[in-house]
Each structure stands twice: as structure tokens, then as C-alpha cells.
Amino acid sequence: MNGPEIQLTVAPELRIFVPSGRRQGQTALVTDGSSTLGHVIESLGVPLTEAGRILVDGVEAAVSHVPTAGERVEVLGVSRPQQIPGAPLRFLLDVHLGTLARRLRLLGVDAAYENEDMGDPALAALSAREKRVMLSRDRGLLRRRELWAGGYVYSDRPDEQLRDVLERFAPVLAPWTRCTACNGRLAPADKDAVQDQLQQGTQRNYDVFAQCTACGRAYWRGAHHSRLVAIVDEAVREFGGEAA
Structure with a gap:
């Protein structure tokens, strides 16, 4: 030039x-x-x-x-919290951010995630079609004109990634309301309704269950629950929401 x-x-x-x-x-x-x-x-x-x-x-x-x-x-x-006008705040994460997607879902945040590499054009088109904020560490993807909105994920550590997204976009937190596998909504479920997904020990020791209304996956307070509670409690303490 x-x-x-x-x-x-x-x-x-x-x-x-x-x-x-x-x-x-x-x-x-x-x-x-x-x-x-x-x-x-x-x-x-x-x-x-x-x-x-x-x-x-x-x-x-x-x-x-x-x-x-x-x-x-x-x-x-960008100013924080960043306002994204024009649609409810929802996210789309690329193939490299699976842990972040699951943690956002754990907190009740609408986070679509593609676990296969769709390619940048398809991801950008999906962001525009569904009006989702594209989260990525791929700078080239975030420069695509067809994106509806986007945000660079600055860290490669899941704890820092989650804190960064919550601080930047301030989504409403509603822990324990989304399926961490598919992003669907959870609803209370009777043990009989999810019995085919339970091992004998789980059937014997647990009585409170939830089930995804989209994929049918069953949830209960199993061996990893305390670790998930720690993630939820820290996020709620710092960014607000309901922990229970």
C-alpha cells in the first residue's frame, strides 16, 4: 500500500x-x-x-x-458486559471447545456445539441462521462476513474460558436445567421412566432423576456431582444465578 x-x-x-x-x-x-x-x-x-x-x-x-x-x-x-441486540443470547461453539460447551450447558446457557469439523463457511452460516454468537479460537472464522456475532476465546484453559465468556456476555445462569450432552432442556423424571439407563447400584442408591426432553438422557447426583457443584457454585457466586 x-x-x-x-x-x-x-x-x-x-x-x-x-x-x-x-x-x-x-x-x-x-x-x-x-x-x-x-x-x-x-x-x-x-x-x-x-x-x-x-x-x-x-x-x-x-x-x-x-x-x-x-x-x-x-x-x-469491546465493553464488558457486551450487549448483543436483536435476539436472545445464544452461543455456537466450534469443534475445539467441547469442554466449554458442556460447562455452559451445566449452567443452563444455550450453547450449541459441533463435535465434528463442519468447516468455517458452514459454522458462520449456522451462526447467522440461528442468530448465535460464534465462540472460537479460530481468528479466520471470526473474520467471516456472514457471522451474526462472535467472540474470541482468549484462553486454552476451560476454567479461564468459562470465566471469560460469563464476564464478557453476562448470560442468565440457570444451573441444572440443560442436558450437557445435547443442549436440550431437562425435566424431572421418575425412576421407572429411566430405569433402562441405570445400573443396579444406581437403581439402589438414587431416587431423584432428571431426563433430557430432547435426547432422553437420564441424570442423577452421581459420583461426579461434587465436582460439578463446585463449578456451578463458583460461577453463581461470581456472576449470579441460582445454584440449586
Whole structure:
């Protein structure tokens, strides 16, 4: 590019997306004179899903703005909690975020998850069709134009991933109301109704059951319940909701 030169700064939390030579402070950037700010920001590696307010010479500007010579551009991170207007808050997670999907479902958050690699075009189209926020660590996927909305998952550790999503999007928590396997709704179930899924020890020791209204999977407070309770209690304590 050999057009106007601008001075561009990105927020500290966005610098992980930017080449190392441009991570510190203000950077001189030569544009082509016709590309929008949105294109310029993405060309640096920053998905627009992660860009919040954009200031040009201190005044808020749209991503459609075409920068001119000498402008000072500042790209801020998204505000938290981030508002996603236009539809109920629902998520779509890619194939690499299965543990995060199960934990969101444990908390009653609507989290669709594709356990097979559909490919970026199909995932982006599904996000748009069902109006779901796409969660991914794939920067290329988050730059696809057809996405309805998206969010980069900054950590590769499930505990940190969950905290990041809950802090950023502030979904309403309703623990123990969704199937962690398929995202369906849970309903109370009689032992007789789920007996074919129970081993003898479970039949003998447990009397309270729930069943997924979508896939039929049975749930009870088994050996792993205390670990799940710890996840739920921590999330509810920090982000609100009902633990029981």
C-alpha cells in the first residue's frame, strides 16, 4: 500500500492479534486510500468481533470510515458486559471447545456445539441462521462476513474460558436445567421412566432423576456431582444465578 499514512493504536488486550513489531504504542501505518477502517483493522490481524469503539482524532467513527492522511486512529476493546441486540443470547461453539460447551450447558446457557469439523463457511452460516454468537479460537472464522456475532476465546484453559465468556456476555445462569450432552432442556423424571439407563447400584442408591426432553438422557447426583457443584457454585457466586 502506498496511500495516506495514519497513526494507529490498539487497546492492550487486542495486541495479541497484532504482529509483534506493532504491539507497543502508536504505529505508523500506510493505507491504500480506499479501504475502510474495518478492513485496515482486520488486515492487522484483529477480528472485528474483538474491536469495540473506534476513535479517529478522538471522535468515534464507524468501521466504514475511510481513513485519510495524518489521522490518529485508536481501536478499543469491546465493553464488558457486551450487549448483543436483536435476539436472545445464544452461543455456537466450534469443534475445539467441547469442554466449554458442556460447562455452559451445566449452567443452563444455550450453547450449541459441533463435535465434528463442519468447516468455517458452514459454522458462520449456522451462526447467522440461528442468530448465535460464534465462540472460537479460530481468528479466520471470526473474520467471516456472514457471522451474526462472535467472540474470541482468549484462553486454552476451560476454567479461564468459562470465566471469560460469563464476564464478557453476562448470560442468565440457570444451573441444572440443560442436558450437557445435547443442549436440550431437562425435566424431572421418575425412576421407572429411566430405569433402562441405570445400573443396579444406581437403581439402589438414587431416587431423584432428571431426563433430557430432547435426547432422553437420564441424570442423577452421581459420583461426579461434587465436582460439578463446585463449578456451578463458583460461577453463581461470581456472576449470579441460582445454584440449586
